[in-house]
Amino acid sequence: MMSFGNQVQLKVYQQIEKNIIPVSYEELEAKAKEVLDAKPFYYVAASAGAEVTAVQNNRAFDKWQIVPRMLCDTSSRDLSIELFGKKLSYPVLLAPVGVQSIVHPDGELATARAAAAMDVPFIASTASTYSLEKIADTMGDSPRWYQLYWSGDHEVAASMVKRAEAAGYDAIVITLDTSMMGWREKDIEHAYLPFLEAQGIGNYLEDPVFCSRLACPPQEDMQAAIMLWASIFGNPALTWKDLDFIKQQTSLPILLKGILHPDDAKLAVEHGVDGIIVSNHGGRQVDGAIPAIDALPDIVEAVHGQVPILMDSGIRRGSDILKALSLGAKAVLIGRPYMYGLALAGDEGVKQVLRNMIADFDLTLALSGKRSVQELNRELLKKG
Ligand SMILES: Cc1cc2nc3c(=O)[nH]c(=O)nc-3n(C[C@H](O)[C@H](O)[C@H](O)COP(=O)(O)O)c2cc1C
Numbered sequence: 001m002m003s004f005g006n007q008v009q010l011k012v013y014q015q016i017e018k019n020i021i022p023v024s025y026e027e028l029e030a031k032a033k034e035v036l037d038a039k040p041f042y043y044v045a046a047s048a049g050a051e052v053t054a055v056q057n058n059r060a061f062d063k064w065q066i067v068p069r070m071l072c073d074t075s076s077r078d079l080s081i082e083l084f085g086k087k088l089s090y091p092v093l094l095a096p097v098g099v100q101s102i103v104h105p106d107g108e109l110a111t112a113r114a115a116a117a118m119d120v121p122f123i124a125s126t127a128s129t130y131s132l133e134k135i136a137d138t139m140g141d142s143p144r145w146y147q148l149y150w151s152g153d154h155e156v157a158a159s160m161v162k163r164a165e166a167a168g169y170d171a172i173v174i175t176l177d178t179s180m181m182g183w184r185e186k187d188i189e190h191a192y193l194p195f196l197e198a199q200g201i202g203n204y205l206e207d208p209v210f211c212s213r214l215a216c217p218p219q220e221d222m223q224a225a226i227m228l229w230a231s232i233f234g235n236p237a238l239t240w241k242d243l244d245f246i247k248q249q250t251s252l253p254i255l256l257k258g259i260l261h262p263d264d265a266k267l268a269v270e271h272g273v274d275g276i277i278v279s280n281h282g283g284r285q286v287d288g289a290i291p292a293i294d295a296l297p298d299i300v301e302a303v304h305g306q307v308p309i310l311m312d313s314g315i316r317r318g319s320d321i322l323k324a325l326s327l328g329a330k331a332v333l334i335g336r337p338y339m340y341g342l343a344l345a346g347d348e349g350v351k352q353v354l355r356n357m358i359a360d361f362d363l364t365l366a367l368s369g370k371r372s373v374q375e376l377n378r379e380l381l382k383k384g
């Protein structure tokens with residue numbers, strides 16, 4: 001009986017399928033730094049302020065220690081989960097990341113191809129270089145979710161959601177933590193804001209409502225389109241009451257991304273959302289914010305299993321996934337690791353990052369004495 005994890009190991013050992021990119025996260029990042037120009041590299045790698053939260057996102061996992069169990073017959077394992085009535089092969093999704101063409105010309109299209117090949121859902125960003133329809137077209141029936149940046153122009157937000165539903169996306173993720181960009185020192189020093197270029201707003205440029213707000217087609221006056229984008233991108237005036245508006249636009253499940261406070265998690269449930277993503281945006285928004293893995297346990301407790309809770313920010317290896325799931329997350333999202341895979345080797349690179357991370361998780365699960373994601377709980381962990 002050979003598990004997913006063992007198969008991946010064996011293939012690499014036998015050189016049938018060589019790793020074309022580094023395996024370790026640290027080397028992956030170092031290699032991406034070599035091949036990318038400084039501006040796009042730091043746009044991806046850097047975070048807000050002194051990057052305390054970004055560093056803590058990773059370190060905070062070390063506090064939790066796995067206490068493996070023995071003699072549990074882990075010869076066959078099931079990594080699948082069910083979310084919103086659909087089976088997913090793994091408890092892993094690709095986090096929404098905007099402007100992906102800054103690291104690879106195929107951008108989100110390459111990521112979408114890799115996601116489909118690996119049967120891992122891709123959460124396409126509102127701020128994608130390629131339109132949400134073009135992304136969907138590369139994915140066949142493979143699972144995909146859509147991430148909404150709820151713009152100051154409600155009709156544009158509604159249009160995005162309706163387009164996503166028409167293009168076969170399975171869920172809507174509303175990101176709440178980025179009503180404006182955080183204070184990112186590297187990007188300010190570099191005077192680099194990729195969404196102030198045409199490639200950054202590709203998905204908006206194909207939105208009929210967005211274009212209807214322009215005096216002429218965007219191709220004739222790109223500067224005007226970019227200025228319009230900048231004026232409507234974020235919406236710091238939103239409140240919980242506004243959620244009803246989006247709910248009325250779609251029958252898809254709605255998740256809120258960027259929840260860190262247990263009281264907000266309770267409010268989310270009270271307002272009828274279908275899921276929560278615990279996240280601090282990879283440390284890119286509020287420097288000094290609580291690491292996502294530290295916010296997770298209190299939120300799990302506050303929500304009492306009423307809706308699924310996912311998490312991201314700092315997932316780098318299989319053991320991180322195991323810890324997050326043992327603390328009550330239903331699934332995790334990964335961000336920067338796959339962006340480096342994309343930068344280094346396009347869709348093949350994204351595939352390999354996913355394959356390695358899932359193989360590592362599968363082996364860590366087995367060696368901890370567990371056969372399935374359902375068997376994971378807090379009893380497997382000790383707080384060190
Ligand atoms: C370059 C970059 C762009 C991002 N763009 C978006 C976005 O468009 N929408 C969104 O909800 N989150 C965005 N995020 C945040 C990710 O979805 C995710 O929360 C974060 O990357 C997870 O942390 P990790 O990178 O430590 O895995 C972005 C992150 C990065 C690194």
Ligand SMILES: O=C(O)C(=O)c1ccccc1
Pocket residue numbers: 097098099127178195281284
């Ligand atoms: O950079 C980000 O973190 C992000 O969320 C974003 C927002 C708008 C455009 C591109 C990326």
